[in-house]
Amino acid sequence: MLGKKISVAPMMDWTDRHDRFFLRLISARALLYTEMVTTGAVIHGDREHLLGFDASEHPVAMQLGGSEPDALAEAARIAEGFGYDEINLNVGCPSDRVQSGRFGACLMREPALVAQCVAAMKQAVAIPVTVKCRIGVDEQDPDIALPDLARQVRDAGCETLIVHARKAWLEGLSPKENRDVPPLEYHRAYDLKAAMPDMEIIVNGGITTLDEAAAHLAHVDGVMLGRAAYQTPYVLAEVDRRFYGATAPVPTRHEVLERFLPYVEEQLSRGIHLHAMSRHILGLFQGMPGARAFRRHISENAPRKDATAQVIRDAMTFVPREVELV
Missing domain, CATH: 3.20.20.70 (Aldolase class I)
Known part of the structure; x- marks a missing residue:
């Protein structure tokens, strides 16, 4: 079971x-x-x-x-x-x-x-x-x-x-x-x-x-x-x-996205549109400083036909890494 x-x-x-x-x-x-x-x-x-x-x-x-x-x-x-x-x-x-x-x-x-x-x-x-x-x-x-x-x-x-x-x-x-x-x-x-x-x-x-x-x-x-x-x-x-009862370290939100990006790149190479993947990550930084700018950048740029994983990388810069470590 x-x-x-x-x-x-x-x-x-x-x-x-x-x-x-x-x-x-x-x-x-x-x-x-x-x-x-x-x-x-x-x-x-x-x-x-x-x-x-x-x-x-x-x-x-x-x-x-x-x-x-x-x-x-x-x-x-x-x-x-x-x-x-x-x-x-x-x-x-x-x-x-x-x-x-x-x-x-x-x-x-x-x-x-x-x-x-x-x-x-x-x-x-x-x-x-x-x-x-x-x-x-x-x-x-x-x-x-x-x-x-x-x-x-x-x-x-x-x-x-x-x-x-x-x-x-x-x-x-x-x-x-x-x-x-x-x-x-x-x-x-x-x-x-x-x-x-x-x-x-x-x-x-x-x-x-x-x-x-x-x-x-x-x-x-x-x-x-x-x-x-x-x-x-x-x-x-x-x-x-x-x-x-797991003991492995909990990944930060940035680490989650860094691990997601190779999958995004691979799917893009298969013809999958960025928006099909990026729409699922919009709530990742919910409640954190920069979360709104993160969502807005993805929502405005991911639907473009030529959108690449760089859209996600750029969006990540709106949420400083240090805010997760406080």
Whole structure:
């Protein structure tokens, strides 16, 4: 079983391969997740583009979207062949596109189908199969919906359930509003762990600091960070020491970028645009003197067609190295 005390959530348009490479330079141990990829895209699309990743990203999990057991099994086999360490089924995304495809959060209403999907994937692959869900959707009673889903997927072979501790309102709220408006109910995950001690329970939603993560770990097995890990990525810097017992020195923000630059150069040589990579580093110096100038320089210059890694080097000069050592 992977060490999942701290993980970084799958986030559409954010946790792509470039972001994951960057985050891995900050934490060697946090479990990273891909963006959600649909079964149809995996089976019929450009697999190298969708599934390819750098070996340094391990441990890394693939999140799949779908509701057909056979298609999920085939997609899981393909992902396992690419070397992913885990397959995660999305039962939490509330977007219109997901609903129209009968997967994501609307599957909270069909726990038996989710269990069938898990069983099919478990039979197809040797790596762990996990589920990420909400506490319920619309008028569902979380006291019933969440434990019911948990029991059924556990019985199908799922050992880990990641609980985004909010409801999803498929009627009346936009996907963006669904990330903030429904109240957080962490106790639902705590109660689930107490009732099902044999199942690994990870809590997700609105967690912004490692102190908060530590408090949650008194009740559950792991914490998944979402927007905080993207918007303020250096929050991951102490993860390895604090939660995994690592003794290696924590890299400074400048050191992280210096290690990122060779990757940027290599990707540029393959025809990848600088903006595709630089957009993920904008929050690295959040809260530090010069952070705004750093962000502005990258935002203004990286989108240019001829932009090179020098844009990042120049941006780094706006944040004096000595401010990190104070």
